[in-house]
Amino acid sequence: MCLNWPHSKTSEKGTTIPATYVTTEPVESFVGRENDVSPTSDLSVGIATCPPATGYLRAHRHTQSEVYHILEGEGKVTIDHKSSIVSKGATVYIPTNAEHEIINTGKGELNWLYVLPTSLFSDMVYRFSEDEKAKL
Secondary structure, eight states: OOOOOTTOEEETTEEEEOGGGOOOOOSOEEETTTTOOOSSSSOEEEEEEEOTTTOEEEEEEOSSOEEEEEEESEEEEEETTEEEEEETTOEEEEOTTOOEEEEEOSSSOEEEEEEESSSOGGGOOOEEHHHHHHHO
């Protein structure tokens, strides 16, 4: 496990670091994705937004691991059926192929920075859980 913070919730399925350890109108949107370019060949970084109360990024998985850093708002992140409440300053590690979703539970926008180990966002292959269940 790459992240080992005191009092964090850590397991093989993911890590959530509480905001206290960090100083610093669709259901979701991805700012900067239209350019699909990061100044690196190894990482893709962007900001995603969910509107108040009803916004979410539904359960999905992909082969790349991922990191979320909550910039603003409140929500619930679920990784492989284990939920954590997140708010500004929280950081979440999502392991490779883990099913995950994020839901805005607050009264304001939920904004998070995401980091993926791929040079282009368009290289991502999202497998949404509802699609997988439909194939069974």
